Amino acid sequence: MPRTVDHDARREAICDAVVTIALEDGFAAVTIRRVAALAGASTSVVTHYVAGRDELLALTVRREGARRREQIEEAVGGLAGGPALRAAVEWAVLGATEATHRTWLALLVGAQSEPVLRAELDAFNRWWDRLLRRHARLVGPTPDARVLIDVLDAIVDGLIVAGFDEGAGWSLARRRRALDAVLVPLGL
């Protein structure tokens, strides 16, 4: 009887291993060899699924990005304008897990030196920016939509990073208070 291989499960295990390594030591520490060891496979099994290290990184980051997009789209649902912006921002700051925040930070750092990571982060950011622009246009004229989006991006990035800066994540209540202090005056 031929041994059946669940290709999807294999691919998932490989991407899971990449994320685990990136969270521990950064994307620079991801190698085919280390991923194979962690996924319990040989390096030739890994290279059966990806042509090389760049494709391995791209596949993983794209999978993570697609999952985040799904979650954000679910959070925004049928909302429009201000409530949609608030839902998207609240997902990023309050809804996302600590692992998601850490993965994003590792990606942001890795993107400084690895073009494949830069390209994947750019693709995600373009999607996020389109989402915000679509809804920012529907919000009142103060402030200017471009400034509003910049503030939202900065406060999202800042509330994620502040916890790492301080060494311990801020509680949900603390993040919510700071977020409200910024969003309410902007009419959100």
Next chain:
Amino acid sequence: MPRTVDHDARREAICDAVVTIALEDGFAAVTIRRVAALAGASTSVVTHYVAGRDELLALTVRREGARRREQIEEAVGGLAGGPALRAAVEWAVLGATEATHRTWLALLVGAQSEPVLRAELDAFNRWWDRLLRRHARLVGPTPDARVLIDVLDAIVDGLIVAGFDEGAGWSLARRRRALDAVLVPLGL
């Protein structure tokens, strides 16, 4: 004639080398050997000044922190309350160089796995927090001083990170517009 050695200059060159490596490849890539090579010295010269890698990291981060504190104190000068907070925040977001922003990001990432970096970052943050608290108390009652400081920390971190997130630093004018959109409604 005995060869005179300028110990201060040697120490500076060693710290400069640590910063250069941290900016390129992160603090994890800092080794005595690589620092020595970059500073144009032997490893035994480096270990003449520091007992080991941890002390090397601590010495460097402490030097960087002291320089930043001096710059912030000069920016705040004789101001008090709201104008002092604005001056400190503007220094961090608009006045600091890109190298300073990158060094801070590398430190924040390195602090996740290296206790010596965590301790130095904590020490700097305690000083920054005391500065902000001293002046936040003098600002009107809305919002609560603790929330005000959290918002300032988040927007500072966010405006620094947003440029790395996007792959290209935001222009000064763009950072200033976003900063104003957050600070003005807070009465700063």
